[in-house]
Amino acid sequence: WLRRTTHYLFIVVVAVNSTLLTINAGDYIFYTDWMWTSFVVFSVSQSTMLAVGAIYYMLFTGVPGTATYYATIMTIYTWVAKGAWFALGYPYDSIVVPVWIPSATLLDLTYWATRRNKHAAIIIGGTLVGLSFPLFNMVNLLLVRDPLEVAFKYPRPTLPAYTTPIEPQVGKFYNSPVALGSGAGAVLTVPIAALGAKLNTWTYRWMAA
Numbered sequence: 001w002l003r004r005t006t007h008y009l010f011i012v013v014v015a016v017n018s019t020l021l022t023i024n025a026g027d028y029i030f031y032t033d034w035m036w037t038s039f040v041v042f043s044v045s046q047s048t049m050l051a052v053g054a055i056y057y058m059l060f061t062g063v064p065g066t067a068t069y070y071a072t073i074m075t076i077y078t079w080v081a082k083g084a085w086f087a088l089g090y091p092y093d094s095i096v097v098p099v100w101i102p103s104a105t106l107l108d109l110t111y112w113a114t115r116r117n118k119h120a121a122i123i124i125g126g127t128l129v130g131l132s133f134p135l136f137n138m139v140n141l142l143l144v145r146d147p148l149e150v151a152f153k154y155p156r157p158t159l160p161a162y163t164t165p166i167e168p169q170v171g172k173f174y175n176s177p178v179a180l181g182s183g184a185g186a187v188l189t190v191p192i193a194a195l196g197a198k199l200n201t202w203t204y205r206w207m208a209a
Helices: 002-024 036-061 066-087 101-113 118-142 147-153 177-208
Strands: none
Touching (some): 036 066, 036 118, 066 101
């Protein structure tokens, strides 16, 4: 019972923190406008956050498919938070829910295809998560309304200063936010995935003590 309790507690804590990070890094200043530097930072933060929780959950159960389940939990939580912010008077398109599920599915498929090889899941799966996340989310951004248009059309005098619409600095720092986000994500997500796997080992040792 102690192992199951720790397991479910971890899932809840990480999923809630995932939602909070999404909100803090997901308004239209930091993510949904076209500031490319912001897109890169968001891509790295979200792909590493997904990897550490998803691989922990997947290795804990040993069942391919649980990473996708974990990403689904994060998505549902964030949609609930998005609705809460909308109820507070924010434009509905102020927060775009990230696309975690396809990247988590790639992690699951890697674990399944390599016959539950933990190291392959860390190296190959972690790389695929970091590479794919910026691509899926840029496609997602192309399908939503321009957040600057939304902000000017529905002004909210109560919006805090950091959500005040500004002109996006497209191309000021980088030429390809998807390529840079994928490259940085592919490098950084692997050690973070290894950390998630190590957390799983530490949890077992702590419960066995």
